[in-house]
Amino acid sequence: NAGVTQTPKFQVLKTGQSMTLQCAQDMNHEYMSWYRQDPGMGLRLIHYSVGAGITDQGEVPNGYNVSRSTTEDFPLRLLSAAPSQTSVYFCASSPGHNTGELFFGEGSRLTVL
Amino acid sequence: DQQVKQNSPSLSVQEGRISILNCDYTNSMFDYFLWYKKYPAEGPTFLISISSIKDKNEDGRFTVFLNKSAKHLSLHIVPSQPGDSAVYFCAASAYGQNFVFGPGTRLSVLP
Numbered sequence: 155n156a157g158v159t160q161t162p163k164f165q166v167l168k169t170g171q172s173m174t175l176q177c178a179q180d181m182n183h184e185y186m187s188w189y190r191q192d193p194g195m196g197l198r199l200i201h202y203s204v205g206a207g208i209t210d211q212g213e214v215p216n217g218y219n220v221s222r223s224t225t226e227d228f229p230l231r232l233l234s235a236a237p238s239q240t241s242v243y244f245c246a247s248s249p250g251h252n253t254g255e256l257f258f259g260e261g262s263r264l265t266v267l
Numbered sequence: 268d269q270q271v272k273q274n275s276p277s278l279s280v281q282e283g284r285i286s287i288l289n290c291d292y293t294n295s296m297f298d299y300f301l302w303y304k305k306y307p308a309e310g311p312t313f314l315i316s317i318s319s320i321k322d323k324n325e326d327g328r329f330t331v332f333l334n335k336s337a338k339h340l341s342l343h344i345v346p347s348q349p350g351d352s353a354v355y356f357c358a359a360s361a362y363g364q365n366f367v368f369g370p371g372t373r374l375s376v377l378p
Contacts, residue, residue: 158310189368196273196368196369196371197358198368246310256311256313258303258311
């Protein structure tokens, strides 16, 4: 039972490079989201989606893009990486929007030099 | 300004004793609260939740208490075990809104 799968687990980028963090879930959850975790800041919401074709901004969306073409996949794109985007990124899903707990992936550690 | 606060960055407890982790919130519209546990190099995992219509929810060794008038909730772990050593996040949401997470408390249970 895979749950929420994130790739890659580790990535090092140079300033200005772009990349995509992949997230897939096999639980047929409608709601998916991306968080970043920084020391002393907890988990902050970047973008979220309440269903295929629908996305919206969270608390810290600048510098990131998302799309939701299928129920299963919710990729996060960094358009032009900056050192301030060095963080651990978590993808999460749930059956509905705040209708239960979030199921998290294992995280992707990104370093931007 | 953080809407969900966990003012103790870390807590150490002896094995077998009670661990009490605290969480305060500022948004009076929050009506659903969760606790998550996170081990290093893993994603957070759900531990226990409570809705604002209750003041207590219990699941085995874990109990969450909610004091709405004080905008305060706490997680009690009894008895504490070394495997409970992790970072604990408090999260809150208002109906139809996204969850807001606190900064976390690192619990160390000493053998």
